Amino acid sequence: MDNNNLIIEYMDNPHELERMYRKDPKAFKKSLSHARELNPDSPVLGVWYERLYFKEMANTEKSSLFQKGFLIMGLLAILAGISTRIIFYFVSQEAIAPINLAFGIIPFIAAYFVYNNTPRKSVIYSLIVLFLISGVYLNFLPLNDKDSTILAYLHLPLFLWGVVGLAFTGNDYSKGSARLAYIKFNLEYGILYACMAASGMVLALLTMRLFxxxxxxxxxFYFSNVILFGAAALAVVAAYLVSMNLKLAKNMTPYLAKIFSPIVLATLVVYLITVIGVGKNPFLDRNFLIAFNGILLGVLAVTIFSIIESDSERKKNISDYINVILIVLALIIDSVALSAIVFRLSSYGITPNRLAVLGVNLLIWANLIWIMKPYIRFLQDKSGPSIIQDAVTKYLPVYGIWAAFVIFTFPIIFK
Incomplete structure (x- = not known):
């Protein structure tokens, strides 16, 4: 009796099938396919087939998807490079503002996300409308150095970041888990793109030196036609690689979170002590106030970075206490900055810059409070760590709304 018949004979005897498999796995696997063809409705043979061939089938499917996804990514990367080069030509002729270079890259990253995880038509239409409205509106603004126009340009990347977030999350845009995945994507994307860009810079310098x-x-010539094209195309390639779960960035981010939090805390404490020692006054020194706000944004970014890289099922540890101290220090800095901004508004009047800085500081202050409340509850063992991540993700749309407000109202209000 051959192996095919033996497998069929012992279909109802799991112990004997396991014994046959262990005795000669290759022969068993070879005979299984034939036995399953003769008994396609057998659940036992179906389970064995999935057990032995699942990895191969998964790899075949993945390979097919990889090839298709790779081609789409390649096409979008090329289009991003060409679009950026065309836009750069008009920028160099001073026909349009330099911020338009963002439209040579970001829409193609969003297009890849839409392809990779096709959302409802309403989401796709919303993305198209948001890109079109922002692009057309910004190019109707006069090319000048007015503060309101510059603020609109500066807030555009934040607005487009929110639009790309909608493309990334798709139908799940309202879910905290999808927003959390988007933040993690940004961290991994930033690390990967920085690594590839650094390699590209070395290659560019070497090439120009050789010539x-x-x-x-x-x-x-090299900057206009190679570096610019490559930087734009690489942005789409990096999005593809992170989406394919590249392990390089994924393995680095948790360690960076653990390393940077205590370093930032120590640096911040030393800096604040030094500031008090030398008697710097943010109420009178405009440049120092700007630096204060830069520190605030950095602390907020590091805190969020550390929170989202933490295990949502873990217990409290030293990193949590460091994060809370960072949040408290950031709140102190923000409170001082807010007081200085209000002082300058009352003393020197309202300007678009002062109003924008006031709005950003109020948003960050509220965000820090929003995060700190669940963090304290977690440290008091009154809740789990997942509510801290929820606090981070629920507040994200507020920044996009604020960016849209500045972009679409400041140039009109402050003509």
């Missing part, structure tokens, strides 16, 4: 040895200065 200089033969008396050719290709710097302008």
């Amino acid at each position: 200089s040895f033969v008396g050719l200065d290709i710097e302008d």
Whole structure:
């Protein structure tokens, strides 16, 4: 009796099938397919087939998806490079504002997310409308150096970040888990793109140096036609690689979170002590107030970075206490900054810059309070760590709304 018949004979004897498999796995696997063809409705043979062939089937499916996804990514990367090069031409002619370069890259990253996780038509239409409205509106603004126009340009990346977030989350845009995944994507994306960009810069410098040895200065040509194209295309490639669960960035981010939090805390404490020692006054020194706000944004970013990289099922540890101290220090800095901004508004009047800084500081102050309340409850063992991550994700749309408000109202209010 051959193996095919033996498998069929012992279909109802799991112990004997297991014995046959262990005795000669290759022969058993070879015979299983034939036995299953003769008995396609057998659940036992179905289970064995899935057990032995699942990895191969998964790899085949993954390979197919990889090839298709790779081609789409390649096409979008090329389109991003070409679009950016065309936009750069008009920027160099001073026909449009430099911020338009963002539209040569970001829509193609959003397009890849839509392809990778196709959402409802309403989400796709919303993305198209948001990109079109923002792009058309910004190019109707006069090309000048007015503060309100510059503020609109500065807030555009934040607004587009929110639009890309909608493309990334798709139908799950209202779910905290999807928003959390988007923040993690940004961290991994930033690390990966920085690594690839650094490698590209080394290659570019080496290339230009080699040409200089033969008396050719290709710097302008190389920047306009190679570096610019490559930087734009690489942005789409990096999004693809992170979406494919590249392990490099994923393995680095938790360690970076643990390393940077205590370093930032120590640096911040030393800095604040030094500031008090030298008697710097943010109420009178505008540049110092700007630096204060930069520190505030950095602390907020590091805190969020550390929170989202923490295990949502873990118990409290030293990192949590460091994060809470960072939040408290950030609140102190923000309170001082808010007082200084209010003082400057009352003393020197309302300007678009002062109003924008006031709005950002109020948003960050509220965000820090929003995060600190569940954090304290967690440290008091009154809740789990997941509510801290929920606090981070629920507040994210507020920044996008504020960015939209500045972009679409400040140039009109402060003409």
